[in-house]
Amino acid sequence: MAKINTNYNKLSPSYVFSEIGKRVKVFSEKNPGVEILKLGVGNTTEALTSTVVKGLLEGVKKLSNIKTYTGYGDEQGDTRLRKALAELYQKRGISLLPEEIFISDGAKPDCANISSIFDESSIVAVADPVYPVYVDSNVIAGKKLVYIECTEENNFIPSPPKEKADLIFICSPNNPTGSVVTKKQLKAFVDYALKNKAVIVFDGAYVEYITDKSLPKSIYEIPGAKKCAIEINSFSKWAGFTGVRLGWTVVPMDLTVEEAGRGKINSLWNRRQTTMFNGASNIAQEGGLAVLSDKGQKECKKLVDYYMNNAKIIKSGLSKMGLKVFGGDNAPYIWLKVPNNLSSWEFFDKLLKEAHVVGTPGSGFGGKGEGYFRLSAFGHKENIEKAVKSIQENLKL
Amino acid sequence: MAKINTNYNKLSPSYVFSEIGKRVKVFSEKNPGVEILKLGVGNTTEALTSTVVKGLLEGVKKLSNIKTYTGYGDEQGDTRLRKALAELYQKRGISLLPEEIFISDGAKPDCANISSIFDESSIVAVADPVYPVYVDSNVIAGKKLVYIECTEENNFIPSPPKEKADLIFICSPNNPTGSVVTKKQLKAFVDYALKNKAVIVFDGAYVEYITDKSLPKSIYEIPGAKKCAIEINSFSKWAGFTGVRLGWTVVPMDLTVEEAGRGKINSLWNRRQTTMFNGASNIAQEGGLAVLSDKGQKECKKLVDYYMNNAKIIKSGLSKMGLKVFGGDNAPYIWLKVPNNLSSWEFFDKLLKEAHVVGTPGSGFGGKGEGYFRLSAFGHKENIEKAVKSIQENLKL
Numbered sequence: 148m149a150k151i152n153t154n155y156n157k158l159s160p161s162y163v164f165s166e167i168g169k170r171v172k173v174f175s176e177k178n179p180g181v182e183i184l185k186l187g188v189g190n191t192t193e194a195l196t197s198t199v200v201k202g203l204l205e206g207v208k209k210l211s212n213i214k215t216y217t218g219y220g221d222e223q224g225d226t227r228l229r230k231a232l233a234e235l236y237q238k239r240g241i242s243l244l245p246e247e248i249f250i251s252d253g254a255k256p257d258c259a260n261i262s263s264i265f266d267e268s269s270i271v272a273v274a275d276p277v278y279p280v281y282v283d284s285n286v287i288a289g290k291k292l293v294y295i296e297c298t299e300e301n302n303f304i305p306s307p308p309k310e311k312a313d314l315i316f317i318c319s320p321n322n323p324t325g326s327v328v329t330k331k332q333l334k335a336f337v338d339y340a341l342k343n344k345a346v347i348v349f350d351g352a353y354v355e356y357i358t359d360k361s362l363p364k365s366i367y368e369i370p371g372a373k374k375c376a377i378e379i380n381s382f383s384k385w386a387g388f389t390g391v392r393l394g395w396t397v398v399p400m401d402l403t404v405e406e407a408g409r410g411k412i413n414s415l416w417n418r419r420q421t422t423m424f425n426g427a428s429n430i431a432q433e434g435g436l437a438v439l440s441d442k443g444q445k446e447c448k449k450l451v452d453y454y455m456n457n458a459k460i461i462k463s464g465l466s467k468m469g470l471k472v473f474g475g476d477n478a479p480y481i482w483l484k485v486p487n488n489l490s491s492w493e494f495f496d497k498l499l500k501e502a503h504v505v506g507t508p509g510s511g512f513g514g515k516g517e518g519y520f521r522l523s524a525f526g527h528k529e530n531i532e533k534a535v536k537s538i539q540e541n542l543k544l
Numbered sequence: 545m546a547k548i549n550t551n552y553n554k555l556s557p558s559y560v561f562s563e564i565g566k567r568v569k570v571f572s573e574k575n576p577g578v579e580i581l582k583l584g585v586g587n588t589t590e591a592l593t594s595t596v597v598k599g600l601l602e603g604v605k606k607l608s609n610i611k612t613y614t615g616y617g618d619e620q621g622d623t624r625l626r627k628a629l630a631e632l633y634q635k636r637g638i639s640l641l642p643e644e645i646f647i648s649d650g651a652k653p654d655c656a657n658i659s660s661i662f663d664e665s666s667i668v669a670v671a672d673p674v675y676p677v678y679v680d681s682n683v684i685a686g687k688k689l690v691y692i693e694c695t696e697e698n699n700f701i702p703s704p705p706k707e708k709a710d711l712i713f714i715c716s717p718n719n720p721t722g723s724v725v726t727k728k729q730l731k732a733f734v735d736y737a738l739k740n741k742a743v744i745v746f747d748g749a750y751v752e753y754i755t756d757k758s759l760p761k762s763i764y765e766i767p768g769a770k771k772c773a774i775e776i777n778s779f780s781k782w783a784g785f786t787g788v789r790l791g792w793t794v795v796p797m798d799l800t801v802e803e804a805g806r807g808k809i810n811s812l813w814n815r816r817q818t819t820m821f822n823g824a825s826n827i828a829q830e831g832g833l834a835v836l837s838d839k840g841q842k843e844c845k846k847l848v849d850y851y852m853n854n855a856k857i858i859k860s861g862l863s864k865m866g867l868k869v870f871g872g873d874n875a876p877y878i879w880l881k882v883p884n885n886l887s888s889w890e891f892f893d894k895l896l897k898e899a900h901v902v903g904t905p906g907s908g909f910g911g912k913g914e915g916y917f918r919l920s921a922f923g924h925k926e927n928i929e930k931a932v933k934s935i936q937e938n939l940k941l
Binding site for chain 1: 550587600610661663680710784788789803804812815820826
């Protein structure tokens with residue numbers, strides 16, 4: 148008799164974005180014709196750049212010709228793309244072998260699947276508030292979680308866990324708070340991991356939004372990190388690939404734990420991917436190569452600048468109203484302290500009703516997110532400006 | 545201290561295709577200039593059809609324009625594609641809701657991930673020989689496996705397991721044997737599952753290769769199957785999408801087990817996918833819509849016919865030599881009884897040495913595959929003809 152995985156019953160019943168969808172739908176039905184301004188989801192909105200489009204078209208055209216057609220590629224990804232990513236790291240002073248870089252269909256699946264190569268008794272440390280995937284995927288797998296509180300007191304920056312932890316997820320620049328760990332702060336994690344033989348999973352999906360050059364764009368900027376850290380990254384937010392689907396995960400050969408010597412953890416992820424994944428789309432990978440070309444890099448930088456300008460508009464617009472805002476300087480997210488002691492969801496309803504603006508309740512990212520609110524800089528500039536203006540004119544503080 | 549998932553140590557150390565790669569490499573280095581003819585891998589080789597290429601190009605072009613750009617779509621897939629697939633089933637007399645169909649990046653990941661929504665104590669029945677993904681993914685998850693022997697005696701057709709099983713994987717048309725279950729044979733599985741409250745996972749990745757109209761193309765052709773079966777399918781072998789990456793999984797609302805009432809298992813897979821997956825590429829999905837158009841259907845039928853003609857060439861060519869061959873009539877795989885009591889790998893080496901042809905040792909698919917050999921009909925017709933001719937002229941029987 149088949150039984151279900153009852154760990155699913157331990158998950159929060161509703162994902163925050165589906166609840167948002169429901170409330171927006173109810174509001175729209177009650178208020179037909181009202182334009183709703185969305186600063187809610189971290190979804191890219193601007194067109195792909197011309198070089199990248201060219202790469203993707205080339206990818207399709209190759210498949211239309213028997214001489215250039217390709218079927219299954221290596222599950223680990225196109226060697227050209229693995230090499231191009233190794234070169235990107237090299238430019239930043241980090242030496243990686245192409246074999247240490249695994250191409251995937253995005254950071255989310257990798258973040259959700261990476262724990263599966265570790266023992267089910269592993270204790271997993273995550274920040275609170277945090278991107279829900281780290282929590283939910285480990286709850287489903289039956290792993291125990293411990294939380295690192297990130298509050299106004301510590302500038303929303305996590306510190307190594309006080310409890311024993313075997314796996315530690317760090318997202319920097321952070322979703323949802325927009326905070327970024329310094330090299331010194333990241334070094335504390337590396338020291339903890341080396342001392343305790345723990346493994347860090349560093350999610351760098353937003354590193355291209357870092358403007359302050361002193362902040363680390365890769366955990367491998369920290370000496371010793373290759374011995375204790377996996378890095379996950381993505382083309383999504385940087386090149387507009389949220390719908391194209393392309394990411395990568397670095398598992399260094401040097402990464403070891405007591406029972407797994409040099410190369411072993413790399414080989415486990417290799418086996419996981421070759422067994423349970425069949426490679427990212429060859430079209431998307433051609434696009435990824437275009438992103439990593441010199442021209443592609445320049446164009447994608449402009450894309451990032453565009454969203455970062457939006458972040459500035461939101462942050463300065465809300466600051467002027469006397470609201471307390473965090474993040475937004477090196478990240479596309481603005482983390483707002485909800486005024487008047489309202490709950491996150493009360494503020495959601497108020498903002499929707501009064502200003503017709505949709506954001507994301509901080510409580511959707513964990514208990515310590517209660518009383519906060521995430522605004523996303525992903526959107527067309529004119530809509531961002533309209534939303535900020537509407538908040539300034541209509542929100543009753 | 546992080547520990548690894550030691551279930552990985554229980555896996556066979558080397559995947560059959562990497563061993564093949566190694567042996568071919570050694571042979572090539574020793575015999576420079578010798579053309580090696582590959583009938584080994586189930587990888588499509590012909591260009592995408594014009595309608596499908598048009599669809600994919602359209603998909604890319606949409607992303608190049610701010611007015612048609614899309615980022616993240618629904619994790620469950622584009623509603624248009626889910627509806628188009630529901631219509632495909634409807635044409636075959638099967639009614640499914642779009643909400644019962646989940647778009648994925650291919651059948652392999654879904655086959656590997658589906659067990660995770662069931663309890664880890666689940667006993668999993670698989671055929672022997674079998675597509676390695678069902679076995680390996682469940683070994684990694686720590687689930688217990690029982691095997692259903694598929695031999696010449698039973699025409700390589702599995703019967704419901706004699707032992708208690710909670711999950712049963714069926715692949716029909718079968719990879720590697722090319723055998724196809726009849727409706728009556730499939731009904732026996734449905735009866736078993738309904739009686740024992742087991743869940744069947746039906747992998748139909750090759751159903752478009754069925755030419756005998758009496759054979760089932762979907763498990764839902766069997767009354768009662770919606771109550772006990774999940775169906776996984778793919779655009780890979782049918783439309784040449786092995787590298788494009790697109791598939792789907794059907795989890796009917798009616799599928800229940802004792803502790804999970806109507807819609808619950810559907811909701812578990814929905815939660816799994818929304819938590820751990822971020823949707824198939826929007827470009828690939830546009831291509832999928834083109835495949836499902838009337839014109840696309842006609843073109844892809846020709847593609848299938850092309851490979852099936854290859855299968856005929858292999859089967860009749862080898863039969864004429866007096867070799868015992870199975871499959872190939874409703875599947876792109878020919879299952880060869882290895883002559884002279886050689887082992888599968890001995891025959892691999894002999895075939896490579898004497899005829900310069902690469903195939904897949906049956907033992908790579910399980911113990912009961914020992915003494916058999918898989919030949920794949922995926923290839924250019926002229927290469928298939930060349931390979932068969934070389935076997936006829938050079939293989940010493």
